[in-house]
Amino acid sequence: MATSSVNAVINWSSEARLLRWLTMLWVAVGLVMLFSASYPIAQESTGDGLYFVKRQALWIGLGTGAFSLLVRLPTRVWWRLAGLLCLISILTVWATHIPAIGVERLEATRWLSLGPISVQPSEFLKPLLVLQGSLLFGRWYHHSLLYRCGWLAIFALGLLGILTQPNLGTTAICGLTLWVMAWTAGLPIGSLVGSALLGLLMAVASILTKDYQRRRVMAFLDPWASAQGDGYQLIQSLMAIGSGGVWGQGFGLSQQKLFYLPITYTDFIFSVFAEEFGLIGSLLFLALLTAYTLLGLRVMLLSHEMTHRLIVCGSLGFLVGQSILNLGVVSGALPTTGVPLPLFSYGGSSVLSGMITAGLLVRVAREVGGSNGANR
Numbered sequence: 001m002a003t004s005s006v007n008a009v010i011n012w013s014s015e016a017r018l019l020r021w022l023t024m025l026w027v028a029v030g031l032v033m034l035f036s037a038s039y040p041i042a043q044e045s046t047g048d049g050l051y052f053v054k055r056q057a058l059w060i061g062l063g064t065g066a067f068s069l070l071v072r073l074p075t076r077v078w079w080r081l082a083g084l085l086c087l088i089s090i091l092t093v094w095a096t097h098i099p100a101i102g103v104e105r106l107e108a109t110r111w112l113s114l115g116p117i118s119v120q121p122s123e124f125l126k127p128l129l130v131l132q133g134s135l136l137f138g139r140w141y142h143h144s145l146l147y148r149c150g151w152l153a154i155f156a157l158g159l160l161g162i163l164t165q166p167n168l169g170t171t172a173i174c175g176l177t178l179w180v181m182a183w184t185a186g187l188p189i190g191s192l193v194g195s196a197l198l199g200l201l202m203a204v205a206s207i208l209t210k211d212y213q214r215r216r217v218m219a220f221l222d223p224w225a226s227a228q229g230d231g232y233q234l235i236q237s238l239m240a241i242g243s244g245g246v247w248g249q250g251f252g253l254s255q256q257k258l259f260y261l262p263i264t265y266t267d268f269i270f271s272v273f274a275e276e277f278g279l280i281g282s283l284l285f286l287a288l289l290t291a292y293t294l295l296g297l298r299v300m301l302l303s304h305e306m307t308h309r310l311i312v313c314g315s316l317g318f319l320v321g322q323s324i325l326n327l328g329v330v331s332g333a334l335p336t337t338g339v340p341l342p343l344f345s346y347g348g349s350s351v352l353s354g355m356i357t358a359g360l361l362v363r364v365a366r367e368v369g370g371s372n373g374a375n376r
Helices: 002-010 014-046 051-072 075-095 121-138 145-163 168-184 189-209 211-221 232-243 269-302 306-330 348-368
Strands: 102-105 108-114 117-119
Touching (some): 014 051, 014 269, 075 121, 075 348, 117 121, 117 348, 121 168, 121 306, 145 168, 189 211, 232 269, 306 348
Antiparallel strands (some): 108 117
């Protein structure tokens, strides 16, 4: 059975095989890094230094199963389900606002409680936006006006549900990814400019009405003005990155993770990575993102179907684009947002969503990446 599976992978296109390999490398490095970043806090808070690693490994196992299923079934199968699943996912996003169901953490209600576990519906919405967005924008002029306006309204409703949790970072990455997909599909420039202005106004309104978001922006502009307050996390992150130097302190030897830098194992895990592996390690991670992007762009160039191109475009947006956003936050280039580093940060919903998205990308690479990969 294992031999036949290996042989099947060998028959994939080179782009699909490389993307699969890079995805698994990305996940593996992330799990190893999570071990280092989370061990002290896990030991202190739970008495088990491997607490977060073991939970993440379970989600990675589920993600690997989902990834394997996605890359083996044609995209037309998933398109049939995309609309219904997208609607269900948006309903679950709005369900987080119901007090009896939604779970509040850090002044936000982004999670649903399912017995012993909590899930973040906005994460699962991401790959569904890619699928349904590729159908909508990829066949834009073949759809009726009612269909187009209806789905644009549904997307807007989903983004509004995420924004009011509140979760400005995820709203921004979802909205921007959909916008880039629409631009790639060649939608009218007037509509694109109008939607961009509307999104910008919503972001400004959210910042003006949410006190903690305003404080984050002010801390970003001058973190040293509140070094022990809102600017503390960014300052500690910069200290971690700066302490890494060229070659890093060595695996497991970060000092900032020892209860100086908050939430080291989620949004700011890259700060610990940069401290332990330095400039060289950071450049290697950027090289991985670059290789991932270039392979994705090659798949887009090989594709003759706009819908396939848009799946690649959306997948890269949520994997590479969100990674760049996260790196911008931890390095002080962008205001702090609650956006995890895909396939790296702790979080079951995030890693499962990331592997589903990667599975869509690899599936398209199989279908359009040359004669060896087509429809296998």
